[in-house]
Amino acid sequence: MNLRYFLKPHIWGCYAWLVLFNLLPTSLLADQVIIYQQPVPNHGHKEISNLESGHRAQQEDILQNTQSIQGLSDTLLQMESALNGSMEQFQTEVESEVGSIQTATEQNYERIERINQHEVQSNQNFLDSFWLLIAAAMVFLMQAGFTAFEVGVVRMEHRSGVGLKNMLDWLVVAVVFYLFGYSIMFNFDVTKGAEAWYSLENLDFFLFQLVFASTAVTIISGALAERTKLIFYFFIAIVVGGIIYPIVGNMVWGNGLDPNQSAYLFDRGFMDFAGSTVVHSVGAWVSLIGCILIQARADRFSDDPKLVPRPYNLGYSTLGVLILWFGWWGFNGGTNLAFNEDVSHIILNTNLAGAAGGISAFLLGLITYTRRTGKFQYADFLKREIEQEEVFMKLLGGVLGGLVAITASCNIVSGSDAILIGLIAGVVHNLAFDLLVKLKIDDPVGAIPVHGACGVLGTILVTIGNPFQFSTNQQFYQAFSYQTMIAARDAYYAPNGEMNLNLADILASMEESEDDYPPAAQIEFIDADSIFNEFLIKNYLPHGAELAGRPMMSDSTIEQHLTDNPASFPLAFEETFSKSVLPQSWFDQLIDQLYGILIVMLVSVGISGIMFLVLKPFGMRVSPDQEKHGEIL
Known part of the structure; x- marks a missing residue:
């Protein structure tokens, strides 16, 4: 291609159009483009006007479409807003429902927890009541133990008589303690009888207290054995079981049912957990005054060994001690009034003290036996038999003495303390046993050394215990007030x-x-x-x-x-509030214990002394011939 080609006229026309295209404004250019896109061969005014109208129509369509789109957008925004509101409401409702469910769940959990607690408490109450009934049954079995022990210690002719006395005191106490003894002890209206206190909820407690009252009375049957008429023993059981024991019990345990009630000795700080003084010493003090006033059996202190009354069968007595020992587990363990971890601790201490008491009493008795029989001639075999029986009696009495001594403090002492108390009790028992012989006070079964001397000892030795060791035991709370x-x-x-x-x-x-x-x-x-x-x-x-x-x-x-x-x-x-004293030192506690022992002794000796003085003129004691043949009617 040569230069002349670019110089041709039609090429120059193209150059002119290109220049014009570049010089026109953009808007006109656009119109021009649109115009040239139309297949309009005629460029007249009418056609241009039509094109402008069509262009405006298109713009209006675009505007309408834009407005439609804007309306649709607004509608979508409204729908979105409505949807968000619905979602928020739904979320609120869900949260409210969830909160209601959580509240209901918590309430159900609380209700279930209360039900569980109620069930646990009901089960514990049932267990406590059941244990108290079991303990009462164990203490009731002690009646059989006393019977076997006394039958073995008295003479053969009096086996039946002493057995019937043990039966009689239970018959009497079961009635009089129900009618008025329990009311006296726990501050009820005596004139209303059992109606003043009778309640199905407290019958287990009543039965437990009943067997305690019977125990206090049955101690006397052995001490006055072989020489007291049965009918007079009947009256003794009424007075002791219905009056003396309830009065003493009221002074120490009178707030047991109602902690707001007054208990004279307890309010002063006197402590006797299960009755070293309240039960055992009461029986011993009455026995002592009875033995003094009724006097000894015929030939009891005779110089002729052939005339001295001899035990019938100490094998029976050994069986009786074992039964009593078993019953003592319920005696002390039941006094806890609840079945918890304290029960095993109490029973363990009871067991240790009884064993230690038997050991020390036996060893000391053996030493005494060796010292005495060393002076005997070979032919004095009868004297040696009597001395040997005395050693056996001391061994059995030492066991019972240890059990009596630990009764006051078995809930607050350690196992080592329990052994110490038992060892001391065995020695004290033997010393008291020999002292009665020296004073010529006739106690056929050794009730006074066991229940009197060892009861006093155990009450004093409460001071070696620690009141702060009380846990669920009610006396801790009673003392801390x-x-x-x-x-x-x-x-x-x-x-x-x-x-x-x-x-x-x-x-x-x-x-x-x-x-x-x-x-x-x-x-x-x-x-x-x-x-x-x-x-x-x-x-x-x-x-x-x-x-x-x-x-x-x-x-x-x-x-x-x-x-x-x-x-x-x-x-x-x-549940156990009272106005009592927690002593600030062991000496303060000792003073409180000695004061309590003195008051109990005065009450027991005073009332029983009047009773014996009234009954004695009516022929309370059997004649020597009746005594020899075992007659007690």
Whole structure:
């Protein structure tokens, strides 16, 4: 292709169009493009007007489409908003439903928990009641043990008589204690009889107390054996089982059913867990005054060994001791009044003390036997037999003495303490046994050394125990109350009248150490320095007023507040509240124990002494001939 080709006219026309295209505005260019896209060969005014109208129509269509799209978008936005609102409402409803379900679930869990707690408590109450009935049955079996023991110790002619006495005292006590003895002991209206206290909920407790009353009476049957007419023993059983024992029991255990009731000796701090004094010493004191007033059996202290009354069969007595030992597990274990871990601890201590008492009594008796028989001639075999029987009697009595001695403190002492108490009891038993012989006081079965001397010993030896070792035992809570809070209050206040909230200082003022407290799991509120502060604020000050800076409360203020607001007492104290003393030292406790022993002795000896003096002129004692042949009617 040459240059002349580009110089042709039609090529120049193309050049002109290209220049014009580049110089026109963009909008015109667009129109021009559109115009040239139309297959319109005629470029007149009419055709241009038609094109513009079509262009405007297209723009209107586009605008309408845009508006439609905008409307659709608004509709979608409204739908989205409505949908979001519905979702929020749905979410709220779901959350509300979930909350309702959770609330209902929690309520169900709480209801189930309450039901479970109620079931657990019901089961525990049933177990406690069942254990109390089992323990009562075990103590009732002690009647058989006393019978076997006494039958073996008395002369052959009096086997039947002493057995019938054991039966008679149970018959009498079962009636009189039901009619009025129980009411006297636990502060019911005596004039209403059993109606004053009869309740299906408390019958297990009544039965347990009934066998205790019978035990106190049956001790006397052996001490007065072989020389007391049966009809007079009938009256003795009425007085002891219906009057003396209930009065003494009221002074020590009178608040057992109603902790707000007064118990004279207990309120002073006297402690006797299962009855070393309340049961055993009562029987021994009555036996002592009876033995003195009725006097000894014929030839009991004769110099002629052929005339001295001899035991019928100590094998029976051994069987009786074993039965009594078994019953003692229920005697002491049942006094816990609940079946828990304390029961095994109590029974273990009971068992250890009985065994230790038998060992020490046997060894000491053997030493005495060797010393005495060493002076005998070979022909004095009868004297040696009598001495040998005495050793056997001391062994059996030592076992019973150890059991009696531990009865007062079996819940608060350790196993080692129990052995120590038993060893001492065996020695004391033998000394008392020999003392009665020297004083010529005739006690055929050794009831006074066993239940009297060892009962007093065991009550005194409560002082070696630690009251703070009480756990679920009710006496711990009973002891930790009125006087203790007064002592705590005094320890709280510094000389400037403000409160001292240091637990260690308070415990030191009570001469106790923090380690003496039981684990917090057993008594949950004894685990912090603020125990007394919290305790006094909640229970001893009206409306929970602050202690700091307040004047010291008087004793009467504390007592009155407790009287007016018994329900405010903490749950752990609530069922066993009383105004008792927790001594600040073992010496204080010893004084309280000795005072209690003295009061019980005066009551027992005083009432029974009057009874014996009244009955004696009516021929209370059998004649020597009747005694020789075993007649007691």
